[in-house]
Amino acid sequence: MHPATPDADTPAEGTDPAAPAVAARGLSKVYGSGDSAVRALDGVSVDFAHGAFTAIMGPSGSGKSTLMHCLAGLDTPTSGTVRLGRADITGLGDRRLTQLRRDRIGFVFQAFNLLPMLTAEDNILLPARLAGRAPDRARFDRVVAVTGLADRLDHLPAELSGGQQQRVAVARALLHAPEVVYADEPTGNLDSRSGAEILGFLAESARELGQTVVMVTHDPRAASYADRVVFLRDGRPADDLEAPTAEAVSAHLLKLES
Numbered sequence: 001m002h003p004a005t006p007d008a009d010t011p012a013e014g015t016d017p018a019a020p021a022v023a024a025r026g027l028s029k030v031y032g033s034g035d036s037a038v039r040a041l042d043g044v045s046v047d048f049a050h051g052a053f054t055a056i057m058g059p060s061g062s063g064k065s066t067l068m069h070c071l072a073g074l075d076t077p078t079s080g081t082v083r084l085g086r087a088d089i090t091g092l093g094d095r096r097l098t099q100l101r102r103d104r105i106g107f108v109f110q111a112f113n114l115l116p117m118l119t120a121e122d123n124i125l126l127p128a129r130l131a132g133r134a135p136d137r138a139r140f141d142r143v144v145a146v147t148g149l150a151d152r153l154d155h156l157p158a159e160l161s162g163g164q165q166q167r168v169a170v171a172r173a174l175l176h177a178p179e180v181v182y183a184d185e186p187t188g189n190l191d192s193r194s195g196a197e198i199l200g201f202l203a204e205s206a207r208e209l210g211q212t213v214v215m216v217t218h219d220p221r222a223a224s225y226a227d228r229v230v231f232l233r234d235g236r237p238a239d240d241l242e243a244p245t246a247e248a249v250s251a252h253l254l255k256l257e258s
C-alpha cells in the first residue's frame with residue numbers, strides 16, 4: 001500500500017508529505033561542563049524521509065543514542081533544532097514533549113516493556129486507552145496482520161517467545177500510525193531468527209504502512225534491512241549509505257574505526 005493513500009493512516013496535524021518526516025539542523029549536545037565536558041553531538045544536520053527505514057551506526061561513543069534521544073524529544077540538544085514534520089520540537093516544555101511523544105512517535109526498545117498481566121491485545125491497545133483514544137479497529141487488524149500476531153492476541157507475554165513479545169512491542173508502537181518509530185537495538189535480546197523477524201516487520205511497516213523508522217544498531221546484518229545507513233563518528237555524520245548490504249556496512253564501519 002502506498003504511504004500517501006488516504007485511509008486510517010492520515011497524517012497527524014502539522015505533517016507535510018513533501019518535507020522530511022524528521023530533520024535535524026546543527027544539532028549539538030554537550031554533557032557536563034569545563035574540563036569534564038563531553039561533546040556527544042557536534043553540529044549534526046540530517047533528514048529522514050517519510051516512509052524510509054534508516055539505521056544509525058557508528059563506533060561506541062559516537063553519539064548514536066544521544067542523536068536518537070534528541071530526535072525523539074527524550075533529550076534536549078545544547079544547540080540546533082529538530083523538526084518533526086513542520087513542527088520545531090526544540091524548546092518545547094516537558095508537558096508538550098510528553099504529549100508529542102505519545103501522539104506522534106512510537107518507540108521500540110530492547111526491553112519490551114510489556115505488562116505481564118495483560119494479554120498481547122491489551123498490551124497493544126494500552127497506549128491508546130491511556131491516551132483516551134478510541135482504537136482504530138481497521139488499523140489494529142492491519143498492524144496485527146503485518147506483525148503476524150492474529151493467533152496470539154489472547155496470550156500473556158509469559159506465554160509468548162521473545163520474538164513474539166518484541167512483535168507485540170512493535171505492534172503497540174505502530175498502532176497509532178506515529179509519524180516516526182524510533183527503535184534502539186530492537187533485536188539486542190533476541191536470537192538471530194527472531195531478530196530477523198522483527199527487522200523484517202520494521203522493513204515491511206516502512207514499505208507497506210508507509211511508516212518512517214529510525215533504528216540505532218551495532219549489527220551490520222540488522223542495518224542491511226534498512227533503506228539507508230547514516231554513520232556517525234565523534235558526534236558528526238561521517239558517511240551515508242543507500243541500499244546497504246551487511247558487507248558494505250561492515251566495510252564502512254571498519255573504515256570509521258581505523
Ligand SMILES: Nc1ncnc2c1ncn2[C@@H]1O[C@H](COP(=O)(O)OP(=O)(O)OP(=O)(O)O)[C@@H](O)[C@H]1O
Pocket residue numbers: 031032038039040058059060061062063064065066067
Ligand atoms: N548522560 C551523560 N552524561 C555524560 N556523558 C554522556 C551522557 N550520555 C552520553 N554521554 C557521552 O556522550 C558520548 C556519546 O554517547 P552515546 O551514548 O550517544 O554514544 P553511542 O554511539 O550510542 O555509544 P554506544 O554504541 O556505546 O551505545 C559518549 O562519550 C558518552 O560517554
